[in-house]
Amino acid sequence: TQLLEQSPQFLSIQEGENLTVYCNSSSVFSSLQWYRQEPGEGPVLLVTVVTGGEVKKLKRLTFQFGDARKDSSLHITAAQTGDTGLYLCAGEDRGSTLGRLYFGRGTQLTVWP
């Protein structure tokens, strides 16, 4: 059973288009992180959101944490070819196993010129 469901699993778009990736769960998380991973490399942290309803912006990327802290979204405006990569969300659960991160299966984004 996957604790965090990411959708879509694959996304292929043209440069300049907008897109949204979703990360949903029935569990409450103390924080949620978004990572980006390039082929042959480890994931790199993009952002951590910790407060319900929080919105963070990183240039053309907007991250939102749901009010109930069960879901999150990543919105990219005017996608560029350099945005291509695997996007992973990870929820931190402090209620049971301290500090454990649960990862979604990822969204593979391909941006075409």
Added chain:
Amino acid sequence: NAGVTQTPKFQVLKTGQSMTLQCAQDMNHEYMSWYRQDPGMGLRLIHYSVGAGITDQGEVPNGYNVSRSTTEDFPLRLLSAAPSQTSVYFCASRRRLAARSDTQYFGPGTRLTVL
């Protein structure tokens, strides 16, 4: 700072062989962990450590051992390799477990194939 380093980058084993994947960090981080990444499965936690001498099991610990004798090093041992352990293994570290805002850094990964 080198960050999180992992060796080897690639490894091929035969079923039943044992080996140790090395992980080191030079950031004086308390928290270190091992994940495996399989196609379509995301990253799954194998073992983690909150400090030297303290380790605990994650989601998929069977077939793996860890120890943490120093703050810097966190090796992962495969006791008797099985084809199901074919995967990409990532080591990660984080300054403090308690701080939600601390960044978790991942190593470049070890791609393991078990024949």
